[in-house]
Amino acid sequence: MVPAMDQAGIHYRVEDDFPDYLRDESRQTGWADSISFPLSTDEIRDHLRYAEARRELVTLQGARTGITAGAVPEGGHVLNLSRMKRLLSVKKEPLPTVVVQPGLSLAEIRTAIREEIGSKWFFPPDPTETSASIGGMIACNASGARSFLYGAVRAYIHSLRVMLIDGSTLLIRRQANRASNRSFEITAECGRRIAGALPSYRLPSMKNASGYFAQDEMDLVDLFVGSEGTLGVVFEAELSLRPNPPVQFGLLAFLPDENGALAVVRRARAMARIKPETEGLAALEFFDERSLALVRNEPAGTELRLPEGPGVAVYLEYHGHQENFLEDRVASLSQHLEKCGADPETAWLATSEKEMERLKAFRHAIPEAVNRTIGERKKTNPGLTKLGTDLAVPDDRLDDVVRLYREGLDRLGLEHVIFGHIGNNHLHVNIIPRSTDEYEKGRQLYREWGRAVVRMGGTVSAEHGIGKLKREMLMEMYGPEGIEEMKRLKACFDPDSLLNRGNLFSY
Numbered sequence: 001m002v003p004a005m006d007q008a009g010i011h012y013r014v015e016d017d018f019p020d021y022l023r024d025e026s027r028q029t030g031w032a033d034s035i036s037f038p039l040s041t042d043e044i045r046d047h048l049r050y051a052e053a054r055r056e057l058v059t060l061q062g063a064r065t066g067i068t069a070g071a072v073p074e075g076g077h078v079l080n081l082s083r084m085k086r087l088l089s090v091k092k093e094p095l096p097t098v099v100v101q102p103g104l105s106l107a108e109i110r111t112a113i114r115e116e117i118g119s120k121w122f123f124p125p126d127p128t129e130t131s132a133s134i135g136g137m138i139a140c141n142a143s144g145a146r147s148f149l150y151g152a153v154r155a156y157i158h159s160l161r162v163m164l165i166d167g168s169t170l171l172i173r174r175q176a177n178r179a180s181n182r183s184f185e186i187t188a189e190c191g192r193r194i195a196g197a198l199p200s201y202r203l204p205s206m207k208n209a210s211g212y213f214a215q216d217e218m219d220l221v222d223l224f225v226g227s228e229g230t231l232g233v234v235f236e237a238e239l240s241l242r243p244n245p246p247v248q249f250g251l252l253a254f255l256p257d258e259n260g261a262l263a264v265v266r267r268a269r270a271m272a273r274i275k276p277e278t279e280g281l282a283a284l285e286f287f288d289e290r291s292l293a294l295v296r297n298e299p300a301g302t303e304l305r306l307p308e309g310p311g312v313a314v315y316l317e318y319h320g321h322q323e324n325f326l327e328d329r330v331a332s333l334s335q336h337l338e339k340c341g342a343d344p345e346t347a348w349l350a351t352s353e354k355e356m357e358r359l360k361a362f363r364h365a366i367p368e369a370v371n372r373t374i375g376e377r378k379k380t381n382p383g384l385t386k387l388g389t390d391l392a393v394p395d396d397r398l399d400d401v402v403r404l405y406r407e408g409l410d411r412l413g414l415e416h417v418i419f420g421h422i423g424n425n426h427l428h429v430n431i432i433p434r435s436t437d438e439y440e441k442g443r444q445l446y447r448e449w450g451r452a453v454v455r456m457g458g459t460v461s462a463e464h465g466i467g468k469l470k471r472e473m474l475m476e477m478y479g480p481e482g483i484e485e486m487k488r489l490k491a492c493f494d495p496d497s498l499l500n501r502g503n504l505f506s507y
């Protein structure tokens, strides 16, 4: 047991002083001996060396909005980076970048960019939860609704500074540090050379946040993005920005049933991209009947006056740089929507920032309402947690996966909602168990789906990461050999597996 405070006054007891820091948004609770909140790189190094000398586990935390228990400790020390919140530098030419510390939240980064660079540039990743820290977003390769157009966080990381468990630091710049086939070599700033082999598995072709990124000749920045804090602590990140499209609008359309929604998806995809990664359909989202029912009584749902009765909804968001973009798109969209069975009278068009924010609040209200419902049920049955899927499949398997979800849920009669990033074939099924029996059935069903999705060429995590909750599924996806290769890779950076042990795979 570490003393309540060590000689530098930097460790605190977790259970007594900071009990909330044993949890994240997965609502799992862990255990730990001590916690610290470093404010500088030197302080991070002190904590890591202190832990390494004692062979003590270290769990990294950002804002703890993760939903796979990646930031939930299983003993040892908690290193919470949320107080390292400085914007370190801003570069305006030739293309703007900002260098930030890991604890800055997405909301704070957006404000800083507006203040320092202006509103012509923006940082596109948008994992809905704006209190997420950039360190956590990088560790999970976070993405969200707009990744349909812009991709995940990975695409916006220009360089990283990472501290390893022994306190040595790496500076890894995009395009400057690359693998050779599947081998890599990196020299730490102290001169220590780290070399090894990348896993040999093939990554799925869609949006993916499952395990280490591995490709021939890959940029080594990408090895750390999405590595879930298992290789090192991200203590500085240089983020690249994109031109902010001056024309943005969102449309929430209500449809009689899921078949209509799938038809909208096919049509919208066919007319999706104008200029890849800069202009076109930015988000394509789906909300089933139960999601709408759940959110109808929430403030965001009441404010929008969601239509009563059966039916589903699709949200389309477009970003453009031309003045006539809005008129052109809305005209052709209305025709398409009508052909798919939507009633244009009930559709909700948002063109101003304020209106877009309201639609976003509506979308955010769904996972929050689910979390609140499960929170209530936990009061009488603490073992219950929501089961939220994060599976994605290739484009041509979307209809199959929707059928798969419906068949399983109907067969077992489980309470649920289905919503999310249908444009990326990435729907979140949230099973909301009412009893321990339903929870166990839901877990079993999720595992079945994971296996089926892998057979379809899909991924077991498209955006939330693996954490400690989906290790079995990762094994399903890459097989025992893939997991062994990942373990060997981790050992190159963290030989005793002290850092974030339990994330991705068991020790």
Ligand SMILES: Cc1cc2nc3c(=O)[nH]c(=O)nc-3n(C[C@H](O)[C@H](O)[C@H](O)COP(=O)(O)OP(=O)(O)OC[C@H]3O[C@@H](n4cnc5c(N)ncnc54)[C@H](O)[C@@H]3O)c2cc1C
Residues within 6 Å of the ligand: 024, 025, 059, 060, 061, 062, 063, 064, 065, 066, 067, 069, 070, 071, 081, 102, 126, 127, 128, 129, 131, 132, 133, 134, 135, 136, 137, 138, 139, 140, 141, 142, 143, 144, 145, 228, 229, 230, 232, 233, 234, 235, 367, 368, 463, 464, 467, 500, 503
């Ligand atoms: C309502 C809601 C909606 C959400 N929607 C989305 C969504 O649309 N898309 C999406 O991608 N996610 C979503 N999330 C999940 C979550 O917001 C993201 O995973 C986010 O990236 C986590 O950031 P964090 O700072 O909270 O990280 P934490 O939860 O604190 O940690 C996440 C992981 O990162 C590691 N980590 C944290 N900081 C560092 C660091 N500096 N260096 C190395 N490793 C580190 C942790 O050890 C852990 O493994 C949602 C969450 C909620 C609650």
